[in-house]
Amino acid sequence: MKTVQMRAFDAVARCGGIRAAARQLGLTQPALTKSIKELENSLGVQLLHRGSRGVELTTAGQQLLVRVRAALREIQQAESDMQAYANRSIGQVSLSISPMLGEIIFPSAFQAFRKTLPDVSVKLVEAYATSVSGMIAEGEIDFALVLLPNREQAANLKTEHWLNVGHKIVARKSHPLNGPVDLQDLLQQEWLITNRAAGGQFAILSHLCAERGCDLPRGLTEIPSLSLLRATLRETDSISIAPVLPNTPGAENFKSLECLALPDLHRGFGVVSSANSDLSTSARVMKELLHKACMRLMKSA
Numbered sequence: 245m246k247t248v249q250m251r252a253f254d255a256v257a258r259c260g261g262i263r264a265a266a267r268q269l270g271l272t273q274p275a276l277t278k279s280i281k282e283l284e285n286s287l288g289v290q291l292l293h294r295g296s297r298g299v300e301l302t303t304a305g306q307q308l309l310v311r312v313r314a315a316l317r318e319i320q321q322a323e324s325d326m327q328a329y330a331n332r333s334i335g336q337v338s339l340s341i342s343p344m345l346g347e348i349i350f351p352s353a354f355q356a357f358r359k360t361l362p363d364v365s366v367k368l369v370e371a372y373a374t375s376v377s378g379m380i381a382e383g384e385i386d387f388a389l390v391l392l393p394n395r396e397q398a399a400n401l402k403t404e405h406w407l408n409v410g411h412k413i414v415a416r417k418s419h420p421l422n423g424p425v426d427l428q429d430l431l432q433q434e435w436l437i438t439n440r441a442a443g444g445q446f447a448i449l450s451h452l453c454a455e456r457g458c459d460l461p462r463g464l465t466e467i468p469s470l471s472l473l474r475a476t477l478r479e480t481d482s483i484s485i486a487p488v489l490p491n492t493p494g495a496e497n498f499k500s501l502e503c504l505a506l507p508d509l510h511r512g513f514g515v516v517s518s519a520n521s522d523l524s525t526s527a528r529v530m531k532e533l534l535h536k537a538c539m540r541l542m543k544s545a
Contacts, residue, residue, distance in 0.1 A: 247319060249283040250312045252276055253291065257309050261298035310381060314520065317383030321524040337530045338367040340376050340388040343438070343470040344487050345409075345513055349537035356533050364526045377401055380518050386527040387517035389534055393447075402519040406538050410488040411448060411509040412500040416478050425503050427456065434463035434482040436473050445485040448509060485509070490544045513538075 255265035256276070266276040284291050291305035301309060324335030337357075341350055346368075354366065369385055376388035381400055392403055413430065415421065421429060431453070437445040453460050465482070467473040477484055478497050486498075515531060517523060523531065 245283065245286060247316075249279050249286075250316055252279040253283055253305075254309070254312055254316060256280060256292065256299060257301060257305070262294075313383040314381065314518075318521055320383075321521070321527075324524050324526060335524065335526060336365040336367060337524070337526045338369065338385040339527070339530060340369045340379065340385050340390065341534075342390045342513065343370055344492070345389065345489065345538075347470075347493060348489055348491050349534060349541055352540075353530070353533040353537045357530050360529055360533075361526055366530070376516055380516065386523055387515050387531060389513065389515050392512045392514045392516075400519055401516055403514055403516050405512050405514040406535060407514075407542055408510050408512050411485050411511060412488050413483055413503065413506075414477070414486045414498045415481070415483045415501055417497060417499050419481055419483070419499070419501070421483075421501055423502070425501050427458070427503055427506065430483065430501065430503055431458055431461050433461065434465065434480070435461045436465050436467055436477055436482045436484045438470060438473055439466065439468055448485055448511070452506060487511075490541060 252265070252269065252271075255269050256262060259265040259268060262273050262276055262280075266273045269276065271279075280292065287304075287308075289304040290302050291308060292299045293302060320335065350368070357364075357366070367385075369379065376385065376390055379385045380388065389406075392405065415433075421433075435449065437449070439446070450460065452458075463482075467476060473484065474494060476482060478494070483501060486492075488500075
């Protein structure tokens with residue numbers, strides 16, 4: 245299996261058709277079709293279904309795509325490392341950071357990274373714990389700094405616990421609820437969460453309700469954008485769950501709602517990366533700088 249064939253296959257899968265993939269790669273359609281056909285012949289399986297609406301991956305093609313993207317990522321990292329030794333451009337770092345933690349620690353880490361490796365491009369993807377595993381496996385990102393799930397990771401991933409962060413139920417300063425609040429009063433409020441499937445706020449809320457035999461709040465609204473969620477929280481009597489972090493932007497606009505029926509809420513943040521490959525030089529530098537920023541943050545708490 246040749247690198248040019250893997251890149252051709254990956255492009256066809258991403259673009260959904262031979263014509264678009266050929267245009268992206270700067271090849272003629274016959275040349276690209278020949279490359280895919282040679283790949284299928286060498287493997288002895290059909291990888292694509294070709295139809296009037298484009299192409300679809302066969303079951304074998306779907307399985308191969310995961311391997312191909314991981315292999316291409318390894319090749320890209322090897323090229324980046326070799327370019328680093330030659331003092332040329334050293335590629336790209338792709339990562340994901342939990343939005344609430346990222347807005348506090350990423351700016352300083354990025355500034356230090358840019359001073360250290362000025363020629364490396366950086367791609368920051370907003371994602372959550374439940375979505376980063378597939379992105380890492382497919383080579384879309386190098387690593388993720390996210391809220392760690394309360395379960396074992398897949399065998400192709402590894403995690404590094406960095407810090408525990410307390411979480412509070414929060415509302416705007418003028419919210420009518422004050423002082424110790426009854427659990428049922430909390431559950432009757434309108435709740436805002438960033439992502440129901442993310443394994444963060446919704447997972448915490450679900451766990452609390454299940455432990456106490458309560459139903460989930462009827463008013464449960466998803467707002468994927470953190471900035472929009474904050475704006476809605478600031479202008480309405482909705483409530484939410486947020487990590488207690490020093491230097492959180494806009495923290496002065498909100499208050500914590502204490503509930504004696506609820507335990508202290510702590511969750512772990514850490515790094516998720518591939519267990520099957522090492523990080524590139526530039527990705528390791530970014531990871532180290534983010535870790536230092538996290539440690540400074542906790543010391544300031």
